[in-house]
Amino acid sequence: SDDEFEGLCLPDAKKLYQALQLVAETGLVCAVHAENNQLLEWHTAQLIAAGRNDVPAHGESRPPHVEALAIATLLTLNESIGAQLHIAHLSCAEALAVFRRFKATGSTASAETCPHYLLFTEDDLARVGPYAKINPPLRKAADQAALWEGLRDGSLMAITTDHSPFTVAEKESAREDIWATPPGAPGVEELLPGVMNEALNGRISLNKAVELVATNGAKRFGVYPERGHIAVGAFADLVIYDPGAQTTIHRDRLFSQARDCDKLYAGMTFRGRVERTIVNGQTVYVDGEVVGERGGGQFVRPDRARVSQEF
Numbered sequence: 001s002d003d004e005f006e007g008l009c010l011p012d013a014k015k016l017y018q019a020l021q022l023v024a025e026t027g028l029v030c031a032v033h034a035e036n037n038q039l040l041e042w043h044t045a046q047l048i049a050a051g052r053n054d055v056p057a058h059g060e061s062r063p064p065h066v067e068a069l070a071i072a073t074l075l076t077l078n079e080s081i082g083a084q085l086h087i088a089h090l091s092c093a094e095a096l097a098v099f100r101r102f103k104a105t106g107s108t109a110s111a112e113t114c115p116h117y118l119l120f121t122e123d124d125l126a127r128v129g130p131y132a133k134i135n136p137p138l139r140k141a142a143d144q145a146a147l148w149e150g151l152r153d154g155s156l157m158a159i160t161t162d163h164s165p166f167t168v169a170e171k172e173s174a175r176e177d178i179w180a181t182p183p184g185a186p187g188v189e190e191l192l193p194g195v196m197n198e199a200l201n202g203r204i205s206l207n208k209a210v211e212l213v214a215t216n217g218a219k220r221f222g223v224y225p226e227r228g229h230i231a232v233g234a235f236a237d238l239v240i241y242d243p244g245a246q247t248t249i250h251r252d253r254l255f256s257q258a259r260d261c262d263k264l265y266a267g268m269t270f271r272g273r274v275e276r277t278i279v280n281g282q283t284v285y286v287d288g289e290v291v292g293e294r295g296g297g298q299f300v301r302p303d304r305a306r307v308s309q310e311f
Contacts, residue, residue, distance in 0.1 A: 023084070029307055030085055043066070053176065058178045062137050075109055087111035151204060160213075162187060168260045168261055191213060196243070197272060248270075
């Protein structure tokens with residue numbers, strides 16, 4: 001439900017300022033979900049009072065200024081503190097414009113966007129209903145165009161999944177009441193097909209795509225060059241990708257518990273195909289099958305000294 005962050009939101013400027021001071025003391029990067037909670041709650045209450053519980057009402061409750069105001073507040077308070085901040089899943093032109101203004105005056109913050117904002121718009125809500133309820137919501141085509149430009153000019157330094165693995169039962173439990181439907185959609189298995197397809201079609205370069213999904217995140221969060229880099233001594237975390245093949249998203253071939261919730265991507269065909277995934281030198285996925293053993297992962301500890309602002 002929309003109370004997923006209950007108890008985790010910072011409801012006023014004082015608490016936000018205090019939190020930023022604590023973040024600064026760590027020297028690490030804090031990723032922030034940037035929406036003004038008071039404002040979106042007011043918009044939601046107004047819509048509910050008007051009898052709105054339809055799918056489009058969700059997007060109307062979280063208009064672009066809700067996101068833009070949160071970013072402006074966050075970065076204004078941080079100007080005198082200097083905490084390392086990262087704006088998660090930036091979704092619209094208005095928020096991007098605010099972020100750019102702060103970057104132009106020396107802000108050390110970074111920002112990302114997600115494939116669903118780059119490939120889909122609010123028009124897709126009519127097609128898949130509650131399965132496209134995401135926070136922040138899907139936006140307009142003009143916002144989508146602005147995000148692609150933000151990736152090309154470096155304002156946005158990463159594309160991430162914001163993967164939310166809900167089940168069909170959870171999504172369908174409140175089909176007649178969009179406010180009760182949990183927000184989020186699956187995205188891990190769809191990231192590379194979606195992004196690499198756009199790169200192969202010329203929207204960004206292939207090298208830029210790799211930077212956005214792998215290298216830049218490792219740099220920003222202090223795990224580069226052991227991660228996000230191909231070199232002697234680095235962890236052998238690799239994807240073998242065939243740009244001459246194709247990938248069609250079939251829900252029954254996905255691995256997430258949220259496979260049946262992937263109504264956004266289902267049936268889409270993309271250029272390119274993941275042939276093999278290698279983690280720490282071991283093949284864990286090949287030719288559509290997971291072959292790795294569970295329990296082979298290890299904790300990746302960030303290094304404060306290597307948290308980067310250069311991408």
